Amino acid sequence: MQPEEAKQRIEELRATLQTWAKAYYEDDNPITTDADYDKAYHELVELEEAFPEFQSADSITQKVGGEVAEGFEKVRHDTPMLSLSNAFNKEDLVAFDQRIRRLTSADFSYVCELKIDGLAIALKYENGQLVQGATRGDGTIGENITNNLRQVTSIPHQLPEAIDLEVRGECYMPKESFVKLNDMREAEGQTVFANPRNAAAGTLRQLDSRVVKQRQLSAFMYGLVHQPTDGLSSQETALEQMSDWGFQINPDRTVCQTIEEVWSFIETYQEKRMALPYEIDGIVIKVNEFSVQNEIGFTVKAPRWAIAYKFPAEEALTEILDIEWT
Numbered sequence: 001m002q003p004e005e006a007k008q009r010i011e012e013l014r015a016t017l018q019t020w021a022k023a024y025y026e027d028d029n030p031i032t033t034d035a036d037y038d039k040a041y042h043e044l045v046e047l048e049e050a051f052p053e054f055q056s057a058d059s060i061t062q063k064v065g066g067e068v069a070e071g072f073e074k075v076r077h078d079t080p081m082l083s084l085s086n087a088f089n090k091e092d093l094v095a096f097d098q099r100i101r102r103l104t105s106a107d108f109s110y111v112c113e114l115k116i117d118g119l120a121i122a123l124k125y126e127n128g129q130l131v132q133g134a135t136r137g138d139g140t141i142g143e144n145i146t147n148n149l150r151q152v153t154s155i156p157h158q159l160p161e162a163i164d165l166e167v168r169g170e171c172y173m174p175k176e177s178f179v180k181l182n183d184m185r186e187a188e189g190q191t192v193f194a195n196p197r198n199a200a201a202g203t204l205r206q207l208d209s210r211v212v213k214q215r216q217l218s219a220f221m222y223g224l225v226h227q228p229t230d231g232l233s234s235q236e237t238a239l240e241q242m243s244d245w246g247f248q249i250n251p252d253r254t255v256c257q258t259i260e261e262v263w264s265f266i267e268t269y270q271e272k273r274m275a276l277p278y279e280i281d282g283i284v285i286k287v288n289e290f291s292v293q294n295e296i297g298f299t300v301k302a303p304r305w306a307i308a309y310k311f312p313a314e315e316a317l318t319e320i321l322d323i324e325w326t
């Protein structure tokens with residue numbers, strides 16, 4: 001191929017790939033197949049290698065996934081993403097309950113939610129459109145992984161109402177996707193992920209969103225930012241409202257009146273967790289009524305109105321079982 005011809009073909013490929021990448025990454029509207037994209041992309045790479053005089057820093061081959069490969073930009077969470085205090089046994093939960101009852105004279109209930117073992121994320125919507133998806137980071141500064149979170153099928157790109165909203169939740173890799181991914185990585189002689197949480201985190205750190213799409217992540221949302229102004233009075237009503245807006249909300253939750261009821265929910269899921277299609281590492285217990293949450297408030301790093309009951313680590317359980325078996 002003559003240089004003049006190569007130059008023309010290179011410019012043509014760059015223009016086409018740029019259009020395709022924009023449609024795929026920004027408009028969420030792929031206008032070509034991955035195969036055609038890859039074919040054109042690799043033709044461009046070969047031509048640029050064969051004719052280095054036409055190489056250009058802003059060629060799409062110099063960016064990964066259509067985005068500038070400088071890692072992810074940082075985003076500041078307007079409302080910090082908190083962490084949770086932990087409970088490890090029933091006594092811890094009784095103490096938690098007693099603390100709450102000392103801090104409020106109001107009647108209140110608890111919501112028990114499965115503690116999804118994934119990566120905490122924050123989603124921002126403007127006029128009902130998904131405009132930003134971010135990791136929790138250190139709670140104040142996270143990473144902008146919007147393009148990656150757009151590839152998570154359970155995250156709506158558009159809400160049924162043109163509202164401004166921020167929701168928080170957990171992005172996770174279902175057990176089945178995790179096994180399939182590790183089998184494939186093992187077959188390709190790559191290192192395997194230790195657990196679905198690491199696999200989800202590793203996937204969301206990919207600069208090429210096409211990889212995220214292939215890995216079939218999912219997400220359960222569990223929190224609304226600034227909910228009291230939305231006329232929602234409790235965690236349970238907020239979860240129902242988020243479900244109506246099209247978010248995936250975990251169905252295995254319950255409202256409890258006493259810590260005894262909380263404990264029986266915990267015992268139920270200590271058994272059922274193995275049968276779930278995703279990993280959980282405990283149960284999150286929250287005061288249900290937002291008025292009581294606001295009365296009780298927060299410590300520096302976590303709400304006083306919530307606690308995470310952590311299941312004993314599985315290896316510990318197998319040790320116990322092994323001892324009994326041997």
Ligand SMILES: NC(=O)c1c(N)nc(OC2CCCC2)nc1O[C@@H]1CCC[C@@H]1O
Binds near residue numbers: 083084115116136284
């Ligand atoms: N992993 C979860 O399923 C989960 C949940 N169902 N509910 C909460 O509510 C918290 C968030 C801030 C105040 C209460 N947090 C969860 O996970 C947290 C997020 C950050 C650290 C824990 O993973």
